[in-house]
Amino acid sequence: MNPDSPAASGEGWEPLRVAVLGAGHVGLATAACLAKIGHQVVGMDADRAKVASLSGGRTPFFEPGLQEIVEEGLESGRLMFTADTSEALSGAQAAFICVGTPGGPDGTPMLGAVERAAEAVGVFGADGAVVVEKSTVPVHTAERICRVLERMARGRRFHVVSNPEFLREGRAVEDFLRPARILVGADDRRSHEIMRRLYEPLVAEGAAYFATDVCTAELAKHACNVFLALKISFANALAPVCEAAGADVVAVADIMGSDPRIGRDFLEAGMGFGGYCLPKDVAAFKAQTERLGCRFGLLDEIIRINEYALAGVFEKVRESLWNLQGKRVALLGLAFKPDTDDVRSSPALRLAERLMDAGARVVAHDPRAAGNACKELSTLNVADDAYEAAEGADCIVICTAWPEYRSLDLARLKGVMRQPVLVDGRNLFDLAQVSGAGFDYLPTGRPRLSS
Numbered sequence: 001m002n003p004d005s006p007a008a009s010g011e012g013w014e015p016l017r018v019a020v021l022g023a024g025h026v027g028l029a030t031a032a033c034l035a036k037i038g039h040q041v042v043g044m045d046a047d048r049a050k051v052a053s054l055s056g057g058r059t060p061f062f063e064p065g066l067q068e069i070v071e072e073g074l075e076s077g078r079l080m081f082t083a084d085t086s087e088a089l090s091g092a093q094a095a096f097i098c099v100g101t102p103g104g105p106d107g108t109p110m111l112g113a114v115e116r117a118a119e120a121v122g123v124f125g126a127d128g129a130v131v132v133e134k135s136t137v138p139v140h141t142a143e144r145i146c147r148v149l150e151r152m153a154r155g156r157r158f159h160v161v162s163n164p165e166f167l168r169e170g171r172a173v174e175d176f177l178r179p180a181r182i183l184v185g186a187d188d189r190r191s192h193e194i195m196r197r198l199y200e201p202l203v204a205e206g207a208a209y210f211a212t213d214v215c216t217a218e219l220a221k222h223a224c225n226v227f228l229a230l231k232i233s234f235a236n237a238l239a240p241v242c243e244a245a246g247a248d249v250v251a252v253a254d255i256m257g258s259d260p261r262i263g264r265d266f267l268e269a270g271m272g273f274g275g276y277c278l279p280k281d282v283a284a285f286k287a288q289t290e291r292l293g294c295r296f297g298l299l300d301e302i303i304r305i306n307e308y309a310l311a312g313v314f315e316k317v318r319e320s321l322w323n324l325q326g327k328r329v330a331l332l333g334l335a336f337k338p339d340t341d342d343v344r345s346s347p348a349l350r351l352a353e354r355l356m357d358a359g360a361r362v363v364a365h366d367p368r369a370a371g372n373a374c375k376e377l378s379t380l381n382v383a384d385d386a387y388e389a390a391e392g393a394d395c396i397v398i399c400t401a402w403p404e405y406r407s408l409d410l411a412r413l414k415g416v417m418r419q420p421v422l423v424d425g426r427n428l429f430d431l432a433q434v435s436g437a438g439f440d441y442l443p444t445g446r447p448r449l450s451s
C-alpha cells in the first residue's frame, strides 16, 4: 500500500466495521481483501465446518494469494469468521451480501439466499448500516432487498447499495487490490460517502471509481459479463470460418486485438466459456431482458455459439477416431480455466460426459481440479499426471490451458499413446512446437498438421 495514502498514514481516514455474509469465492476474497486494506471485518457463513477451517487459516478452495491474506488478516486481528449472523452484524457499518445466486430453470437466478441474508440484516443489522449488494443479481433486486429490510427492521433504517464485483477466479486477490474499476451504485449521499470511505485506500492508489445510481450499477455488471461472453463467442464463431478458409484464428485475433478499440483480451477461440459466472449471467440477462419486454437476440446467439464451440471439439475427436466405442480419450485439464480448482460449468466435464455417452473410455488429468471433478462426475477416471492419462490413449484433448501443459514432452506423450491424435481445444501449443512431433494435430480455428 502506498505509504502516502490516507489509509496508511491514518490521517483523516477511519476504517469501517464490515460484515460479509457468505464465504464463497466472492465473499471470502472480499472479506480478506477488505481486512487487508485496513477494515475490521467479520466473515459469516452458515457452514460451521468451513468457518472452523477458515478460523484456523485454511481456505476451502484454491485461489492464488488468498490463503496468505486470510492468515495475515487473522493474525492482525482485523479478520475473523463466524457462523453466527448476529455476531457478524453486530455494530457493522456495512453489511455485504455475497451469497450464491444459482441459475434457475429459465435462467432467472434463484435469489432465496439473498432474501434470507436481507432478512438477517433486517433483524440483526445496526441502525444506519449500508447494505451492500455484491452478489451478481438482476436489475431492481436492490428494491426487493429494501422492501425486505423495511418489513424486518422495526424502526431501524438501512440503505441498499449495489457494488458489483469484477473479480476473476484465479486472479481474485489481484483484481480486488488493483481493480480495473470500482463500481458503486447508491441513491443517497450518505451511502456514497460511506462506500467511498470503504474503498479510499484503493482509490488513493489510483483505482478508477465509478459512482452511479443503484439500477445502473446492477445493470452494468450483467452488461460487462455478457460483453465478455460476446467477445469470446465472436472468436469462437470465427474459428470454423478460419478452418474452412485455411486461415489462422490466433493471427486474426492478434491483428484485431492490436486495434485499441477492439483489444486483444478475451478473443481466445476454444471449446467455449464456462465457470460459475459467464454462462449463468448470459442466461440471467436473457431472462431479464425478456421480462423487461426488450428483444436482445444476440444473447441467444452467444448461447448457441458456445454450445457449438464444445460440439466442434467433440466432432474433431469423433472424426479422427471414427468409432468412439471402446476408444480411450485422455482429457488434459478439467477446471473451467487455469489457476482454479473450480469445475462448475466446465466445458471439460461436459465433453467428458459426451464422450462417455458415445462409448469412449475417458481418463483425465488436472493439476488442481481432479478432486472436484470426481465429485461432480463420479464415473470419471483420473490420472496422476498427463503421461499416465495418455497411456494407451487414441487421442488427447487439451481442455484447460494450464501453463505446465505447454512444457509437456510431446515425444514421450506420443510414445505412450495408441494413436498420435492431439485435439487442442484451447490452442495451447504453437504450431511450430507441434510440427515435427509426429501428431495429427487439430487445433481450434488454425491449420491442422498431420503425422
Ligand code: UGA
Residues within 6 Å of the ligand: 136, 165, 166, 167, 168, 169, 170, 225, 228, 232, 265, 266, 267, 268, 269, 270, 271, 272, 273, 274, 275, 276, 277, 278, 336, 337, 338
Ligand atoms: C468472470 C469475469 O471475467 C469477471 O470479470 C467477473 O467478475 C466474474 O466472471 C464474475 O462475475 O464473478 P471468471 O468466471 O472467473 O470471471 O472467468 P473468466 O476469466 O471470465 O473466464 C470465463 C470462461 O471463458 C473460462 O471458461 C475461460 O476459459 C473462457 N475464455 C476466456 C475463453 O474461452 N476465451 C477467452 O478469450 C477468455
